[in-house]
Amino acid sequence: MEGAATIADGIMYISSSDGMVYALDTNLAGIQKWRSERLADRLWTGPVVMGEAVYVTTLDGRIYGLSREDGELLEWFFEAEAGFASPPAIYRGVIYAGSFDRRLYAVEIGSNVSMWTFPVEGVAGSWFWARPVVSEGVVYAGCLDGKLYAIEAETGEKLWEFDTGDPIVASPVLMDNSVVVASEAGNVYVVNLETGEGERIRNPENDDRPTIGARIRASFCVHNGLAYIRAEDNKLYVVDITRMRIAEGWPLSLAAGR
């Protein structure tokens, strides 16, 4: 299984390397509710749910919709010129996903052409790998070129960009009037939604070192002002966003037997 799972109404939807999407009933110990037909050679991005459908992007450049009830393919699908690198995000009937051609696509469900692609002219420095987040009409998309872009959801116009200096692999997370973004090098930033100005959370032991002394590739979550981040050293870090520091008593090793 690859990519994050999505849970809606007790059903977990997850993509698999065999190219299929599975629906598992979490109320019945994960019993398989349905399995889609093979959508691609392999599926590496997690699906997203909206209404009565599940949407998934594929490495060969398609966006498919599946019925939540039985996994049947919907009539509509979208085809891009290059493969999709990121899982999709949906906002007001529009799917946002990053592609290997170094663009972010906005595709209205049911349409065969994209609403817009970002950048409007040219391409970004690298792939949009992380799932974008959308709120209040703005798309926040992290890119492997190290920049977090804020993009007007309707038009694709860039509002601001924040440069972390390192690839952004994990999806950014919204918190209050900020967006928390982590770079692959292990730095965690808090960026103001309005202005795009950000501040790095410093390493308590050494200011010159990254916030966390390990690579960050997995997406993380924020709850009650705390960001829970699993790093590549197999430890769980907790970063206090409001106090701009690593919470005391962490990290916790996730290695078996420890």
Next chain:
Amino acid sequence: MEAWNLIIANPVLNVLIALSHFLFGQFGLAIIALTIVVRLITWPLNRRQLQSTKALQDMQPKIQELQKKFAKNQQKLQQEMMKLYKEAGVNPLGCLWPMLIQFPIWIALYQAIMGALATTPENLLDLARRLYPWDVVNQAIPLNSHFLWLDLRSSGDIALAIIVGGTMWVQQKMTQAPAVDPRQESTNRMMLLMMPLMFGLMSLSFPAGLGLYWAVANIIGIITQYFMTGGWGYLKLRPSPQQAPAKGK
């Protein structure tokens, strides 16, 4: 390591991916195209070797004459043979130099195949940092790992191993001049078997993409040899008659 990536590994990787974009998205065809490019680059060395082989074949009547004349004196025969080789500018050792020069290419190709044909999302992520900012490269991702019956990422294809070993044997046999010294002849026979066997076994262990490169390189070698030397060379020629043992041995 950084220097290796900068000068050899990353260029090979990006050229391969760009080639597959132009060759109908077929990574296998890109490997074949790269093989042709590498053979073109090493052509001056290969050409000299082929000319040497041709000269050796043309010398066969003289060699047989010497063998008859010094049948009972191995030492004298060897001296005269070496003199003859030297006068003709021939190196009877075979095509080792072009092979040695290709070693860095094999290593870079192995790394390129493993890098480009990402088997996990993490591999794909690592690939991102090695790609040049060319549209033709980024638009080609992800690559199609299937070519003919092969999965270019996987190892263990027996048919491919047989093709690699077999073509290498033919190519070597075409160029390997018979040695006068029985010990040298014995060594040559061993190498004639060992090298194809070794490469055949290696192609079982390495990704099929690398085996494909070796097979195509061998086939190109056979074809160029055939036309440069005017035939199948020592593959067709009869082996030299057994030498009579020297007196006292």
